Structure formats: C-alpha cells, structure tokens
Amino acid sequence: MKKVYVNEEWCLGCHLCEYNCAFANSGLSDMAKLKGKTITPNIRVEEGDKICFAVNCRHCDDPICVKSCIAGALSKSPDGVVEINKDKCVGCFTCVLVCPFGCVRPDEQGVISKCELCTKNAVGEPNCVKGCPNHAIVYEER
Amino acid sequence: MKIVMIGNSAAAVGCIEGIRSVDEFSPITVIASEPYHTYSRPLISYLLCGHTDRERMKYRGNDFYEKNKCSCLFGKTVTAIDPEKKEVSLSDGSSVPYDKLLVATGSSPFVPPMAGLENVKNKFTFLSLDDALALEKALRKTSKVLIVGAGLIGLKCAEGIYGRCKSITVVDLADRVMPSVLDTDSSDIVKKHLEEKGIEFILSDSVASFADGEATLKSGKTVPFDIVVVAVGVRPNTKLIADCGGEVRRGIVVDETGKTSLPDVYAAGDCAESHDITTDTDKILALLPNAYMQGETAGVNMAGGDKRFDKAIPMNAIGFFGLHIITAGSYDGEETVLTDGRNYKKLIVKDGLLKGFILVGDVQKAGIYTSMIREQMPLSSLDFDAMKEEPSMMAMNESYRKLKLSGIK
Numbered sequence: 350m351k352k353v354y355v356n357e358e359w360c361l362g363c364h365l366c367e368y369n370c371a372f373a374n375s376g377l378s379d380m381a382k383l384k385g386k387t388i389t390p391n392i393r394v395e396e397g398d399k400i401c402f403a404v405n406c407r408h409c410d411d412p413i414c415v416k417s418c419i420a421g422a423l424s425k426s427p428d429g430v431v432e433i434n435k436d437k438c439v440g441c442f443t444c445v446l447v448c449p450f451g452c453v454r455p456d457e458q459g460v461i462s463k464c465e466l467c468t469k470n471a472v473g474e475p476n477c478v479k480g481c482p483n484h485a486i487v488y489e490e491r
Numbered sequence: 492m493k494i495v496m497i498g499n500s501a502a503a504v505g506c507i508e509g510i511r512s513v514d515e516f517s518p519i520t521v522i523a524s525e526p527y528h529t530y531s532r533p534l535i536s537y538l539l540c541g542h543t544d545r546e547r548m549k550y551r552g553n554d555f556y557e558k559n560k561c562s563c564l565f566g567k568t569v570t571a572i573d574p575e576k577k578e579v580s581l582s583d584g585s586s587v588p589y590d591k592l593l594v595a596t597g598s599s600p601f602v603p604p605m606a607g608l609e610n611v612k613n614k615f616t617f618l619s620l621d622d623a624l625a626l627e628k629a630l631r632k633t634s635k636v637l638i639v640g641a642g643l644i645g646l647k648c649a650e651g652i653y654g655r656c657k658s659i660t661v662v663d664l665a666d667r668v669m670p671s672v673l674d675t676d677s678s679d680i681v682k683k684h685l686e687e688k689g690i691e692f693i694l695s696d697s698v699a700s701f702a703d704g705e706a707t708l709k710s711g712k713t714v715p716f717d718i719v720v721v722a723v724g725v726r727p728n729t730k731l732i733a734d735c736g737g738e739v740r741r742g743i744v745v746d747e748t749g750k751t752s753l754p755d756v757y758a759a760g761d762c763a764e765s766h767d768i769t770t771d772t773d774k775i776l777a778l779l780p781n782a783y784m785q786g787e788t789a790g791v792n793m794a795g796g797d798k799r800f801d802k803a804i805p806m807n808a809i810g811f812f813g814l815h816i817i818t819a820g821s822y823d824g825e826e827t828v829l830t831d832g833r834n835y836k837k838l839i840v841k842d843g844l845l846k847g848f849i850l851v852g853d854v855q856k857a858g859i860y861t862s863m864i865r866e867q868m869p870l871s872s873l874d875f876d877a878m879k880e881e882p883s884m885m886a887m888n889e890s891y892r893k894l895k896l897s898g899i900k
Contacts, residue, residue, distance in 0.1 A: 355896040395885045404884050404896060416505070416787065417780035419533045420543070421550040437547050439537045442854060443780060446808040446817045449866075450895065451856025451882060459813070491898035 360485035362401035366477035373476035498595030499523035502760025502786030509790020526566035535623035536651030598725035598761035607701035637716035645722035749789025759785035820847025
C-alpha cells in the first residue's frame with residue numbers, strides 16, 4: 350500500500366507538514382484560522398543537531414496498537430489504513446504504551462488521534478505530503 | 492474441521508481473527524457463560540463514569556460473529572472437557588464435539604476469607620459487566636463505599652463510581668497504591684492525585700472483620716460503609732483443564748504456539764501462563780493485549796498456520812482523572828530516575844538492554860521504550876542518553892530509521 354515515507358536528508362525542519370495536517374483535519378475554511386490555536390497534528394517533526402524528519406503512523410502490516418486496543422476502537426481497514434473510532438476510544442492510552450514509533454497521541458478531548466492518511470477528511474490524500482516544499486516526505490509504494 | 496472456543500472475551504476474539512486469517516471456512520462455535528456480545532472487560536469502570544455505554548463498549552461490531560461464521564452458545568457453561576472423545580459437556584446436559592479447542596476461560600475475582608463478610612448485603616467484585624451493573628444498582632448518592640484493594644481494579648472502580656456516592660475509602664495491606672506496577676515514589680504521586688479528589692486511603696492495613704455498617708481493621712481503626720467492593724486480585728480459571736489431566740501450574744501451561752499438554756487443546760488469556768521475556772520466567776500476564784495476541788497466535792496455529800507468541804512482557808496503561816500511568820517490563824536492574832514531583836520516569840537497564848520503565852504524567856511516545864524492551868534492542872545500538880531524556884526515533888540508529896520510516900532495507 351502507499352504510505353508516507355521519509356527522506357530525512359531533505360527535511361528542512363520547517364514544520365509545514367504539522368500545519369498542513371492540523372488544517373486538513375480541522376475542517377476550517379482557511380489555514381490562517383489556525384493562527385493562535387494550539388494544534389495537535391498527527392505528524393511530528395523530530396529535530397536533531399544535523400538532521401530532522403517527520404514521523405507519522407506507519408500503518409503497520411501487523412499493527413500492535415490494533416491488537417492491544419482495549420476498547421476495540423482501533424482497526425485496520427481493507428485498504429490497510431489503521432483507523433481510530435473516536436466514539437469508542439476511552440483514552441486509556443494502551444496504544445501509546447505499544448506504538449513503536451510514538452505516533453498515537455491524545456487530541457484536545459483526551460481521546461486518541463492518529464494519522465489516517467487523510468482518508469477521512471476532505472483532502473483525500475496526505476496533506477502533509479502535498480504541502481512539503483522539499484519532498485522530504487513522499488506518498489508512494491515502497 | 493470443527494473449532495470450539497470456551498470464552499468470549501479478548502483471547503477468544505483474537506483466536507477467531509487468527510483462525511480467519513488462515514482458514515475462511517471451518518465452523519467455529521463460541522461457548523460462554525455470559526449472555527452478552529463480546530465486550531471489553533476493562534471498560535466497566537468507564538461505563539460507570541459515563542465515558543462509554545453498553546453499545547460502544549462492545550469489543551467488536553454487531554456483525555462480528557456473522558462475519559466470522561461463528562455460531563454462538565451464550566449463557567451456557569462448559570462443565571467438562573473430554574480430551575479422549577474430543578467433546579465438551581455443557582451445564583444443560585448437551586455436549587459439543589471439537590477437532591480443535593481453545594480454552595479462554597479468563598480469571599475470577601479472588602475473595603479472601605474475611606470475618607463477617609458473609610453477612611454484608613452489599614458486597615461486590617469488579618471484573619465483569621454483571622459486577623458493574625450490580626454495583627451500579629446498589630449505588631446511592633449517600634453511599635459510603637469501602638474498596639478492599641488498591642491495585643488497578645480497585646482504583647479503576649474508585650474512579651468509575653466517583654461522584655456517584657458520598658465517600659470512597661480504599662484499604663490495602665501494601666504500603667502503597669498499585670504495588671504490583673509502581674515503586675514508592677511514583678505510587679505517591681498517584682495516591683496524592685487521588686487524595687486531592689477526596690478518595691481516602693488506609694494502607695499497610697487490612698480488614699479484620701465486617702459488622703453491620705462498619706469494618707474493623709487490623710490496626711483497630713474503624714471504617715463505616717454501606718457498600719464493599721473486594722478487589723484484591725484475580726485467580727485464573729484453570730479447573731476445566733486440571734480436571735481432565737492437562738498441565739496446570741499457576742495457570743494453564745502452554746507453549747509458544749498456545750498448545751496445552753492435551754492434544755488439540757489450546758489455551759490463551761488470563762487463564763494461561765505466558766513467557767515474560769524480561770525475566771525469562773513463565774507467569775500469568777492478565778492483560779488484555781496479552782490475551783488478544785496469545786489468542787490470535789493459538790488461532791493461527793489451530794487453523795494450520797505457523798505463529799509464535801514469543802515477545803510477551805508485563806505492560807499496563809492506566810489513568811485516573813487525567814493523570815496517566817504507563818509501565819512495562821520488570822524492575823530488576825540499574826535505575827535511572829527523572830522526576831519533577833509531578834511527572835515521573837524510571838528506566839531499568841540490565842545486561843545492556845532496557846528491561847522496564849515506569850512513567851507517570853508525561854507518557855508521550857512511551858511505546859518507543861516498550862518496543863526497545865519487546866525487541867530486546869541492545870542499548871549500544873542507539874543513543875540511550877538522548878532516549879533517556881525523551882523517547883524518539885531520532886535516538887534510534889540510522890539503519891533502523893531508514894527501515895522503519897523510509898522503508899529501505
């Protein structure tokens with residue numbers, strides 16, 4: 350399946366992917382409306398001394414978060430997307446306990462938010478990749 | 492091939508999904524004493540505090556059994572397994588034949604003998620949906636609730652009923668809350684947080700006797716109550732296997748494929764032992780993720796596939812009133828502690844490996860630590876100084892990052 354892959358050599362650390370993610374999932378009409386808001390994007394840039402890169406859900410073939418979810422709120426779609434049903438999630442953080450990449454986090458309401466490759470918002474495909482100025486993240490088969 | 496499972500919780504669901512990943516058609520019969528669609532047991536406290544409801548707490552969707560071609564015998568209890576005839580007997584006198592059998596009978600609350608408990612009208616345990624519904628029915632705004640046991644179940648019960656009763660007092664023989672997973676300092680943070688909410692703790696003490704509306708403790712203290720919840724621990728339901736000659740230690744003995752000592756009989760979940768890789772010992776890991784993964788492994792193998800459950804570790808994620816706690820592994824080794832009084836982190840290292848951790852408060856990205864334990868990553872292969880400060884992919888080495896983030900082998 351197509352996933353978001355990192356080219357860590359190219360990441361500028363501009364954090365635009367975080368804003369594009371937050372915007373795509375916000376339902377707002379204009380990105381400028383994010384100004385002044387605390388965002389909880391599903392992709393996060395990690396910055397080191399020499400390199401930086403963005404990390405989002407790996408949509409694992411054998412997802413331990415799905416198997417561990419005590420509420421049955423996480424599942425893998427027929428297309429391979431690891432999805433969260435926020436209505437069922439109780440915010441126990443068992444997925445935070447097991448995700449090997451640190452890619453699941455609580456949203457403002459305390460339930461889990463995660464990358465669903467923009468399949469559930471109006472954009473339809475990863476907005477983080479669309480807005481990356483340097484091809485430091487790409488959406489492709491590998 | 493006829494597949495039968497005894498039990499209908501996480502291990503059974505994992506088993507069904509494991510079977511169907513290999514074998515689409517073999518008929519599966521699910522037998523369970525509880526008359527309910529599969530539900531998440533750990534969610535009963537969330538049910539009481541209103542964070543979920545009966546519909547949303549179903550562990551799988553309403554079409555689960557139909558989709559997986561399962562026939563259900565709910566509200567029926569298996570009384571015996573005949574491994575020679577390969578059939579199970581039910582309490583209604585009928586029997587069900589099997590080619591492969593999963594025993595996923597779970598655990599039962601342990602209620603130690605306590606003088607006078609038999610005369611207490613409103614006494615409950617807290618493990619099943621029926622337990623929660625019975626407790627809820629007895630609960631009044633004026634109730635004084637005494638919880639015996641300050642472990643995960645007792646404290647989750649306290650959170651569940653908080654605000655729906657007059658007072659909550661928790662008594663435990665241990666000197667701290669959640670003694671099985673927390674050390675003294677982290678336990679103190681959690682206890683203070685709960686005390687700030689008005690929950691009262693009496694530790695290093697136990698109930699000597701119950702009388703009408705009042706419990707007398709060993710120390711001589713008295714605690715008035717209308718409702719008692721006994722939450723001192725659980726015991727694995729191993730009787731069916733023991734009765735027919737299968738090997739049982741503390742739990743049902745299984746190998747890495749989920750097989751018991753009896754031919755074509757598998758076991759998984761709270762009733763069975765797992766191999767804890769952090770201590771290299773077999774023990775009961777009564778945790779939902781463990782149950783699912785052990786059940787799934789059994790299912791794949793029952794259906795003719797090949798899978799091993801060989802990365803089991805103790806691990807818990809739990810929270811009370813917004814304070815989150817994540818722990819994993821075992822705690823014997825060299826310790827590193829980072830704390831600011833509100834957030835607490837302890838990492839335990841032995842033999843060049845991360846063996847365990849305790850996080851209270853800031854638990855973000857804890858799974859990176861868990862993964863280091865499960866995968867037994869040599870600390871020499873990563874930047875452990877950076878990892879101690881904050882779990883990150885940056886602290887992993889380049890080839891690991893390329894593999895996991897860039898898909899480059």
